[in-house]
Amino acid sequence: MTAKHANLDLGLVVRGHGRHYIVEDSDGRRRVCHPRGKKSDCVVGDQVRWAEVSADEGVIEAVEPRRNLLFRQDEWKTKSFAANLDQLLILVAVEPVFSESQLCRALIAAESAGIAATIALNKTDLPGADAARARLQPYRDMGLTVMELALKADPVASRARLAPWLQGKRSFVLGPSGTGKSTLINLLIPDAQAQVGDISQALNSGRHTTTTTQWYWMDADRESALIDSPGFQEFGLKQIEPAQLPLLMPDLRAHAGDCRFYNCTHQHEPGCGVRAALEAGQISASRYRIYGEILQELSSKRW
Ligand SMILES: Nc1nc2c(ncn2[C@@H]2O[C@H](COP(=O)(O)OP(=O)(O)OP(=O)(O)O)[C@@H](O)[C@H]2O)c(=O)[nH]1
Ligand SMILES: [Mg+2]
Ligand SMILES: [Zn+2]
Structure with a gap:
């Protein structure tokens, strides 16, 4: 950030739509903002200096330095997930059967970005739960926490397990399509209304129910946040030597x-x-x- 923008208001990027962003100001008001030039390319979680253009529109003049940035790098393109995160929840499920390679990749990307990660196994009400648990044992042995959830089948227990861990933190929920990321957001934030997909439909069409990364506050004081994201298929790590x-x-x-x-x-x-x-x-x-x-x-x- 350059000194010439220091007098501008600070905002938080809560959602991105191509070249438009939704920026939340210090009063919690959200408005559409356009970046000025290439330099203000930003991602969800960024702190930005912005100026008003009209009553409900603004322009992003500068992006503040980031504490961290979670991203993947495929063969040809870099995909940023979000910035300035406190922790990452990697959500896998009994069904669809998770790819261990993708799990490893997400953990490596988090480690490389310096972001603490926890694994959660959802849909433990389904018959394949024991097999999924066994596949996650090496991760428990490595010292990682593996939280067991049944977000839809046992929301009360799932919520009790998640809530203390999420308290006061900005948590990014990452995982393949259909694992229950949006179900989790809706359980913890009843007015979030994140769209939840019918799994068979989503998998057969190859489409994801959630298509943009979005920031949700869990509390009125805006201290705890959950970030929903679209499921991924590819997870390149070309950024790593x-x-x-x-x-x-x-x-x-x-x-x-x-x-x-x-x-x-x-x-x-x-x-x-x-x-x-x-x-x-x-x-x-x-x-x-x-x-x-x-x-x-x-x-x-x-x-
Ligand atoms: N059996 C079972 N199904 C669940 C559970 N939790 C969520 N589901 C179902 O899993 C499906 C996918 O849930 P979503 O929350 O849309 O998954 P998502 O991870 O947000 O998917 P994308 O947005 O496509 O990445 C829905 O049909 C949910 O009802 C659970 O505990 N048990
Ligand atoms: Mg979703
Ligand atoms: Zn060796």
Whole structure:
């Protein structure tokens, strides 16, 4: 931010629609704002300096420096999720059966952005719950919290489990389509009216029920916030240097110091501490396999 905008009001970006943003001012009033030029490209969660253009329209003059930014980088494009977050809730479900690769990717993106992540398993009322729990055991072993939810089937217990964790924080809800992100928002914020989709319809059409990222306050004092987001399919991590990758996976990182070579890729090198830990059952086979897949992706040239 440049000093010349310092006298302008500060606003919070609560929603983005292409090149238009909804900005909330310090009184809680929301208005459509257009960015001035490329420099004011912003994302939900950004603090912006804005000026009034008309009664219900404004222009964004500058974006304040960000505390953090959660994003993914696919082959050709970067997709920003949100900025200035306190914590991330990665929501997976018993159905649709979650991709462990996507779960790993979301965790790596959070670790790389310096944002604390917690996993929640929804729809534990469904028959596949035990299998899903077993697939999440390596994450519990890594020290992550795995919250069990049944947002629709047991809203009272789910709410009691979530509410203390969300209190006073700005939390981003991330997860594949159909896991119950909007159901969660509606449960905690009764007037949110986030659209909830019929899962079979959403999956068959390949469309997501939620199409934009949106900020919801949980309380009148505007201290706790939940951010709903569209489900994702792709989750590229091209922003990460291959050598950084094992350092962003806590279970691999714990053993990377035992490798004979300082630049060990934990693939074929002799004296590899990570592979020794894999053989000793201290690293899960699926996490190690996913590490190899992402590493290959990051190491392949784009041209
Ligand atoms: N069986 C079961 N179904 C649930 C539960 N919670 C949510 N659902 C259903 O899951 C479906 C998808 O819920 P949504 O909240 O729209 O999912 P979403 O994650 O917001 O999906 P996108 O917006 O497409 O990313 C809906 O039909 C919900 O009713 C639960 O605890 N058990
Ligand atoms: Mg949704
Ligand atoms: Zn190694």
